[in-house]
Amino acid sequence: MTWHADPGQLHGYARGELDPARAASVEAHLLACPACRAGVATAVPRERLDRIWAGVAEAVDGPRPRPVERLLGWLGVPDHTARLLAATPSLHLSWFAAVAVTLGFAVVAAHGSRGGPLLFLLLAPLLPVAGVAAAYGPGIDPTHELAVAAPMPGSRLLLLRAAAVLASTTVLAALAALALPDLDWLAAAWLLPALGLTLASLALATVLHPAAAAGAVACGWVAAVVGTQGVALRHLREPLAGPVASVLFDPAGQLAFLVLAALAALTLARRADLIDLETSRRQP
Amino acid sequence: MTATVELAAVAKRYGGTRALDGIDLAAGAGITGLLGPNGAGKTTLLRIAATVLAPDAGRVRLLGLDPAQAGERVEIRRRLGYLPQEPGYHRGFTTFEFVDYIAILKELTDRRARHAEVRRVLAEVGLDAVARRKIRALSGGMRRRVALAQALLGRPDLLVLDEPTAGLDPEQRLRFRG
Numbered sequence: 001m002t003w004h005a006d007p008g009q010l011h012g013y014a015r016g017e018l019d020p021a022r023a024a025s026v027e028a029h030l031l032a033c034p035a036c037r038a039g040v041a042t043a044v045p046r047e048r049l050d051r052i053w054a055g056v057a058e059a060v061d062g063p064r065p066r067p068v069e070r071l072l073g074w075l076g077v078p079d080h081t082a083r084l085l086a087a088t089p090s091l092h093l094s095w096f097a098a099v100a101v102t103l104g105f106a107v108v109a110a111h112g113s114r115g116g117p118l119l120f121l122l123l124a125p126l127l128p129v130a131g132v133a134a135a136y137g138p139g140i141d142p143t144h145e146l147a148v149a150a151p152m153p154g155s156r157l158l159l160l161r162a163a164a165v166l167a168s169t170t171v172l173a174a175l176a177a178l179a180l181p182d183l184d185w186l187a188a189a190w191l192l193p194a195l196g197l198t199l200a201s202l203a204l205a206t207v208l209h210p211a212a213a214a215g216a217v218a219c220g221w222v223a224a225v226v227g228t229q230g231v232a233l234r235h236l237r238e239p240l241a242g243p244v245a246s247v248l249f250d251p252a253g254q255l256a257f258l259v260l261a262a263l264a265a266l267t268l269a270r271r272a273d274l275i276d277l278e279t280s281r282r283q284p
Numbered sequence: 285m286t287a288t289v290e291l292a293a294v295a296k297r298y299g300g301t302r303a304l305d306g307i308d309l310a311a312g313a314g315i316t317g318l319l320g321p322n323g324a325g326k327t328t329l330l331r332i333a334a335t336v337l338a339p340d341a342g343r344v345r346l347l348g349l350d351p352a353q354a355g356e357r358v359e360i361r362r363r364l365g366y367l368p369q370e371p372g373y374h375r376g377f378t379t380f381e382f383v384d385y386i387a388i389l390k391e392l393t394d395r396r397a398r399h400a401e402v403r404r405v406l407a408e409v410g411l412d413a414v415a416r417r418k419i420r421a422l423s424g425g426m427r428r429r430v431a432l433a434q435a436l437l438g439r440p441d442l443l444v445l446d447e448p449t450a451g452l453d454p455e456q457r458l459r460f461r462g
Contacts, residue, residue, distance in 0.1 A: 054400045062399060063380050063416070079395055080388045087374050087385055142372025143386070146434065148336040149368075150389035151361040157389075273354045 005029050005036050014043035081160065088161045089140060090131040091168065099127050099169060103176035110180050116243055117180050117187065122225050124173045124190035126218050128198045131165035132158075133214030140211065155272035158205070166198050189249040196257035197221055199264035206271040224248060287312050287345070288442055289333050294342030296328050303328040307342070327369050327446055334366040334444040347442055362391070365440035369447050371431040375420040379411060379430055382419055386434040405433040410459070424451045432460075 005026055012018045013026040030037050065073060065082065068091065072082035085091055106120040113119075136158040138144045148154060173194070177187040197217050204213035228246040247253050287310040296304040303325045318326045331337040332344060335351045347363055349356040373382055383402045392398040406412045409429040419427060428451040435443060449457045 050400075054396050057403065058396055058399055063378065063384065066381075078393075080393045080398075083381070083385055083388055087377070142374060144372065145331075145336055145368045146366065146371060146386055147389055149334045149361060149364060149366040150386065151358050151391050152389045153358070 004033065007039075010036060010040055011043060014040050015045060016048060084157065084160060085164050087141070087143070088135050088164065090134040090165050091161070095131065095134070096168070096172065099131075099172055100176075102127065103173060107176050107179045116182070118225075118229065118243075118246075120177070120180060121186070121190050121193075121249060122222065124177070125194035125197050125221060127173060128166045128169040128194050129201050129214050129217055129221075131169050132162045132198055132201055133211045135161040135165055135210075137205075137210040139209075153273065153275075155275040158202070158210070158275055159268075159272070162198065162202055166194070170194065186249060189254065192254045192257040192261070193221070193248065196260035196264065199261045199268065203264040203267040203271070206268070206274040228253075288347060289316070290343075290345040291329075291332070292343040294329075294332065294339045294344060296325070296332065296337070296339050304332075304339070330444050330446045331368075334364065334368075335360055336366070336368075360442075362438075363441040365435035365437065365443045367431050367435040367443075367445040367448055369450075371434075373419045373427060373430070376418065378416050378418055379406065379422065380415040382430060383434050383437070387437050390437055392438065401437060405436045408436055409433045410456070425453055425456065428452055429456065 009018065009022065009026055013023055013030075016023075018026065030040060065079065066086050068086050069079065069082040072085060073079060077085070089095065102123060103120070106117075106123045109119045110117045134140055136144070136147075136154070141147065147157060170191070173190065177183075177190070180187045201210070201214045201217040204216060207213075208216070225246055225248060228248055232246055248256075289309065289311040291307055291309040294304055294307040294309075295302075307325075307329065309329075318329065320326050328337065332339055333346065335346070335357055338352065344351055346360045349360050351357045351360055374385065377385065380402060383406060384398065387398045387402055392401060403412065403415070406415055409432050411426065411429050411433060414422065414426065419430065422430065428448075432445075432448060435445065449460055452460065
């Protein structure tokens with residue numbers, strides 16, 4: 001090489017300040033000129049070198065996202081949030097399979113019994129409650145102790161996962177509801193109870209272990225459905241497995257679950273930081 | 285000088301069992317070790333020092349801050365590395381994915397910087413070669429080193445390590461102590 005690049009241009013190249021055309025021109029010269037290359041090598045700021053090296057390492061050695069993370073990324077979820085969700089036990093394929101089987105069983109039962117969609121209406125709101133219980137907490141999340149000691153609030157992690165579980169379970173239940181016989185507004189009467197019960201279990205998780213909170217809410221729901229159905233059908237002189245008659249699925253019952261959801265959300269907003277600190281009273 | 289870890293009259297009970305009763309401790313810069321027989325309450329004390337357990341009574345200050353206050357507790361956790369006695373793992377994750385997951389919990393959200401930090405701590409415990417291997421395929425000693433790696437994320441000011449060398453081979457124990 002009989003000529004050398006202008007020192008000003010070499011300096012600009014080293015600091016990444018040249019426009020792409022000039023940078024490409026200098027780069028082409030550097031490939032053939034050991035003297036200019038040696039000059040540039042010492043002029044690149046350490047911070048820039050580290051950044052470039054991190055980019056190379058990331059491109060060559062970076063972990064490929066898991067399928068669920070790719071799906072979430074496609075939906076616009078940031079990669080770090082997708083990783084937090086990928087670790088949620090109740091967002092694994094096996095969990096979705098169990099939910100699908102349960103819903104399928106309830107739909108088949110609706111076609112073959114006098115009770116119609118009662119079993120479906122009983123089970124559908126419980127699925128997100130169970131999913132939330134299996135999303136966070138000691139004995140459920142294997143890294144719970146590490147998560148508690150980390151600065152990210154436990155309430156944020158729980159709410160993030162609960163939202164994902166509620167959304168995914170709701171989609172599955174809505175698809176299953178389309179297969180119910182005599183499709184009418186009753187096919188959607190599980191939606192508000194699902195929201196109300198899920199939020200109630202989250203609010204209770206500020207004083208109880210999340211699994212115990214979900215268990216208490218689930219028992220209360222089953223008792224309420226069976227009790228109100230029994231009372232309503234006694235008046236009609238029908239057996240318990242007769243048509244859906246529980247007041248919980250009337251407009252007034254639905255309104256009550258909307259109020260429950262609002263109260264639970266308020267409670268959660270006021271007490272969420274209690275989820276952060278694991279104390280002996282919240283041990284399973 | 286302010287002690288890094290300061291406990292005064294700390295007590296903790298599990299039902300009828302008294303795990304800690306009026307413990308006073310002041311530990312400054314450097315390494316402080318706890319020695320005692322099984323069931324003496326060492327792990328309970330370390331869990332309190334790691335902010336994962338609240339004492340029933342007494343006063344705790346870590347890095348000059350009060351972990352009973354929500355805001356100060358988060359600040360402590362930003363400067364804390366913790367290795368529990370029995371850390372759990374998402375066994376379907378690779379070594380890298382697991383440490384990356386903990387890094388996200390430690391608020392390292394920038395992907396490139398986070399991954400560089402994960403590579404650094406994995407190299408520090410000699411596990412960079414198994415970064416892509418599933419956690420469930422690692423030996424017990426290697427898993428212990430993975431747990432140690434996550435504690436080192438972000439170069440914490442306070443490291444709380446419970447049985448850090450349990451399960452490590454003699455060579456790794458020497459390396460750890462070095």
